[in-house]
Amino acid sequence: MATDIEQKVMEAKIASIVLASVDTQTKDNALEAMAKALDANRNKILEANKADLEEAERMKSEGKLSQALVDRLKVTEPKIDGMISGIRDVIKLEDPSGRTIKTLELDKGLELYQVSSPIGLIGVIFESRPDVVPQVMSLCLKSGNATVFKGGSEALNSNRVIFNILVEALESTQGIPKGAFQLMETREEVMDILALDEYIDLLIPRGSNDFVKFIQDNTKISVLGHADGICHVYVDTDAYLNKAYDVCFDSKVQYPAVCNAMETLLINREIAEDFLPEMIKRYEKAGVELRFDEGSYAIAEKLGSANIAKATEDDWKTEYNDFILSIKLVDSIEEAIDHINKYGSHHTDAIITENKTKRKQFIALVDSSSVMVNASTRFADGFRYGKGAEVGISTNKIHARGPVGMEGLVIYKYVLLGNGDKVATYAGDTPRPFTHKELDRKLSDIINE
Amino acid sequence: MATDIEQKVMEAKIASIVLASVDTQTKDNALEAMAKALDANRNKILEANKADLEEAERMKSEGKLSQALVDRLKVTEPKIDGMISGIRDVIKLEDPSGRTIKTLELDKGLELYQVSSPIGLIGVIFESRPDVVPQVMSLCLKSGNATVFKGGSEALNSNRVIFNILVEALESTQGIPKGAFQLMETREEVMDILALDEYIDLLIPRGSNDFVKFIQDNTKISVLGHADGICHVYVDTDAYLNKAYDVCFDSKVQYPAVCNAMETLLINREIAEDFLPEMIKRYEKAGVELRFDEGSYAIAEKLGSANIAKATEDDWKTEYNDFILSIKLVDSIEEAIDHINKYGSHHTDAIITENKTKRKQFIALVDSSSVMVNASTRFADGFRYGKGAEVGISTNKIHARGPVGMEGLVIYKYVLLGNGDKVATYAGDTPRPFTHKELDRKLSDIINE
Incomplete structure (x- = not known):
């Protein structure tokens, strides 16, 4: 029962x-x-x-x-x-449903409509x-x-x-x-x-x-959403430091309690001495607690920062959702990408660079729903992405990914309009060929006529 | 380990x-x-x-x-x-991946690309x-x-x-x-x-x-495909009988061992006496074993058909994948639709009718990945739908539905190209407005330049 x-x-x-x-x-x-x-x-x-x-x-x-x-x-x-x-x-x-996505003539008088539903x-x-x-x-x-x-x-x-x-x-x-x-x-x-x-x-x-x-x-039903939001910013050797300061500050401080805020800052070792001191100053002024790897700890120590702490392996896996940030130096963009794909949650990750080759590399190899170039991770949001209302942010690899609007609440059905058409006509020894011609017709215009 | x-x-x-x-x-x-x-x-x-x-x-x-x-x-x-x-x-x-699906300017110099991946x-x-x-x-x-x-x-x-x-x-x-x-x-x-x-x-x-x-x-991973293919054809009062004969024959006989072949034929009671005798003759000639509900049994009996059998409740739930067909009379299109949604597998179902209101009703209310009007259920197939190669036929309600080509093997990622942009600029008491203007630009043209 x-x-x-x-x-x-x-x-x-x-x-x-x-x-x-x-x-x-x-x-x-x-x-x-x-x-x-x-x-x-x-x-x-x-x-x-x-x-x-x-x-x-x-x-x-x-x-x-x-x-x-x-x-x-x-x-x-x-x-x-x-x-x-x-x-x-x-x-x-x-209304996202009832839209004709594609119309294909299979043959004269045999029309296939793909309609959102x-x-x-x-x-x-x-x-x-x-x-x-x-x-x-x-x-x-x-x-x-x-x-x-x-x-x-x-x-x-x-x-x-x-x-x-x-x-x-x-x-x-x-x-x-x-x-x-x-x-x-x-x-x-x-x-x-x-x-x-x-x-x-x-x-x-x-x-x-x-x-x-x-x-x-605990379910076999498909779940739209994300559990973690462990987002990164990587500051490359070819970064404009002023852009880096702005993006790194905004990604952490603008609103830290949300999934698209940065949790780990990755910095290329070559530019760390130039970049970190000013960045640390800005974070400390905003009350951000910083946790450093070995390399960045040495730089922070030299500055004589108060209350500096060392990051542990756990920090790379932690979504603080708070005014806390872990910082790590890397030797190359490859190491940054590997760290992001390993420890991140495939949500939103950013690179700061002016170098077009590295931009392309980062976009291609970072396996996240949103990849930012010289822009804050905080932009990953349905309203900012122009969707009006947001169903959620998905880190799924099927159906809908990233900020999801009502388009994530529809699928489609195929509607075939014929005149008594048999597959037998298009099979066997002398099959009639399909025309497979795309048409500019909407199902709603046909069935509401 | x-x-x-x-x-x-x-x-x-x-x-x-x-x-x-x-x-x-x-x-x-x-x-x-x-x-x-x-x-x-x-x-x-x-x-x-x-x-x-x-x-x-x-x-x-x-x-x-x-x-x-x-x-x-x-x-x-x-x-x-x-x-x-x-x-x-x-x-x-x-290649279905790497296509720019949509480009949106969020603001001057801040461009969002949705790219298939x-x-x-x-x-x-x-x-x-x-x-x-x-x-x-x-x-x-x-x-x-x-x-x-x-x-x-x-x-x-x-x-x-x-x-x-x-x-x-x-x-x-x-x-x-x-x-x-x-x-x-x-x-x-x-x-x-x-x-x-x-x-x-x-x-x-x-x-x-x-x-x-x-x-x-036995898995939490998303599965693309279908278990059952219990497809129906409903012959309406407003059907041209010649189209009905062709479609009903093809849907069952053209190749019965596959998922898009018809398993149950639904006929409006009003036209059953006109339609069924000729249809039974064609099926028997092709060696199709028929299983009748009460109403259709009476008609078949009068014809003096050999070896006529009665259908049981189980027949409505069975995919024969063979030269076997169950037949049922219904009082209305509503009863046909209810039967299809209840016993079908949401795969492919057809109506034979010349009536535009009923056509619309059937398309709207039959919850299947393919809905055929005056055409054989056997058309539901990746090759016939113009997809080239087929990954499978999905009865899922998310990601990909119906015959699925390589489009079912891609999702998308968002790429945001900026110049040091902060969300703080677009928040607070005097937020800068987004432009949210659609652009006709491809990411591949930008990052390969």
Whole structure:
């Protein structure tokens, strides 16, 4: 017999078929209704959140919850404004599904259309932040995907109230199938969801590195995202030092708590004496704790820096997410590339150089989703990459890589329009040849005529 | 300590980084060397195959191996011709990696390139057919992917000889990194390979449905392919019966042993009396065994057909891969679509209709990788879809779906070219706006200048 959780997931899967065929205008109307409903129910949301916050404060006082988690949990009026404007931003984005990607005439009157289509059923598993529900629901709805949400127990009341407001708004508009969006309650375990690979087509985890890693390690469903963000900047012998100072500072200091911040700075030994002293000064002024390898330690020591520490092997594998940086001297660009491919997380890595050969070498051989040349690692982000809203940043090697927008929520189907065509005509001893001619026709123009 | 198998896989992984940056001309030269080497070593291949065949015949006589498997194992002169021409066909195909997919100016002098790149390391696990090695190796090489092969024990000698000939050819040409292609021998277990998700980016299984299903069920690595091919044709009330006869006949009879052949024929009850008698006659003439639901049984019975059988629930879930067909009457297009989505394998399904509303409905609601309108399900194939060579047919909902060519062996990376650019400039109280302007520039033109 199907469990309660399986029941909900099956209901969403069935609704996903219908949702996949809903037109853009209907989806946009539903999104506007969602935005309006959040605006009309601010007090209800704040009240529910207050209950979660009280419980969280109690747990914090018992040492079971961090302040950072309490902060992420907290919903404020500006945060509700953000949820509402986020939904309206999605209305402005192009519908990624239903686009004709390619049209090929196989033969006169036999036309093959490759058309983008929603993936189907997305599973979203997230920690604390209640703003994940409106954000991801709007992206999934616009791209035509049904969604099951599983939030953390800390945000139980907030998630439930926000979810119910949004689903009521959907039901008040025409054309969105009932049951397409489901919220799992706390008693339903994450492990049960991870086992439903028969129904769930893609998982999007939102939370800490450990949380994402746990999910990746415990499911056969494809996971879109990344566990670690161990990013590097390599300062080459042919670097303009002023560019290097700016990029190295920005990559670490501009916002260190995120996945695209630099964790290890690699410097070519030849230029270390010229470059490091000024760089160390800038980092120390910004309060960055530095951990040096042997070579760079010697330079720092000569400067008489306070509190200099040595890096250990562990440092090269650590994502600090904080004002901490490890520094290593390398003998060549090859050593830098090897270090990055070995210790990095294939997320985002940068080179500072004016040398075109080394630029080409670094771009070709660094196996990361984003490779920066003379630019900060912090640029690796959906908004900065012009995607509007971001589903996440993927370090996967299939489907979608790097910052992922709604294009990561669609796949395609092939549609072949014929007139009673048989393969037998194109096989056997005297096969009729295919024309395989690309056509400039859209399926939507044909089937909506 | 790394096992023998892990050692080989790690070696291939390291080589994959270099292979990813090899230019098209170098890869094409290596492919030509592979083709020439096969041609020059025909006797060696046939001899090795003879040893496998003798062992296979012995096992067949003990009832441990089927004749079909012995047939697939057999290498002949024409099969070697096929291997050689297959490699030369791949030379003619466009290199799918290194293409600039999109170029976006983020700001003056800050340009983001999205460039296609090889996935990295592909694992190929296959049964009996020794021709898989040259075919898949050529596709992986051309797209810049390293590959580990694991063949069945039946083809041990053939696989080893063919693999060694090809690898020697690669090593005789310049520029292909050593170790990029590896062959696992029999004593190395499939389960060990399936556990190497840290190194292998994508698995391609080639073999029976059970074999593919076993692999899908026992690995966390993404698997490109399909286990079942349960395809349907639905004959609507608004069908031209002559088109229906042709498509229904071709979908079943043209070549029934393959995944895109029809297994269940759905007929609208309203037209069944008109359509079925002639269709049954054609199928019986071709030796197709028919299994009827209640409604269609009554019609067949009236015709006085010989050997008519009733279908059971199991028939709707069975891929016969043979001259067997189940037939069911439905009351509506909705019932047909529900049946297809419930019992089908999301592979390829067809509708026969002249009605534009129903055509649209079927295309939108049938959740399959290929949807055919008035055309045979047998068209779902890489060659017919104009892809040249085929990696496989995927029923996945992410990455690649339907017949997959080399485009399924690439992903992309983002490359950002700047001049010391900091995110801080675009953040804070007075952020500089991004231009986000699409440019018509290719990365290859920039970095090869």
